[in-house]
Amino acid sequence: MNRHDGCCGAFGEGHLERLYEYLDGALTDEDIEAMRRHLQDCPDCHEQAAFEQLIRSEVRRCCQEKAPEQLRATIRMRMTQIRVTRYG
Numbered sequence: 001m002n003r004h005d006g007c008c009g010a011f012g013e014g015h016l017e018r019l020y021e022y023l024d025g026a027l028t029d030e031d032i033e034a035m036r037r038h039l040q041d042c043p044d045c046h047e048q049a050a051f052e053q054l055i056r057s058e059v060r061r062c063c064q065e066k067a068p069e070q071l072r073a074t075i076r077m078r079m080t081q082i083r084v085t086r087y088g
Contacts, residue, residue, distance in 0.1 A: 008044050019045070023052055 009015055021027050022035045039046045067075075 008042050010038055010042065010045065015045075016048075019049060019052060023049070023056065 018027075018035070022032060025032075027035065039049050
C-alpha cells in the first residue's frame, strides 16, 4: 500500500496536486479554508497532509546543512578531472 491509497478523493483526480498547492500556499483564501475544514474532517487526508509536511520539513532541514570543506574540495577536484578527461 502506498501513501496515496488512503485518500478519500474529495478533490477529484488531482487530489495530491491540490494538497501540494495547499501546502505551498498557492490556493485562494477561500480554497485554503475549504482545505483546512476538509483536513479536520477527513482522517485519511489529514494523515496524508501530515506525511507531506514531514517530508518537506526533512528536505528543508537537509538542504540547510553545509557539506564539510574537505568533501567540497574533493568534489571540485573530481569535477575538474572529469572535465579534463572528457575534453582533454
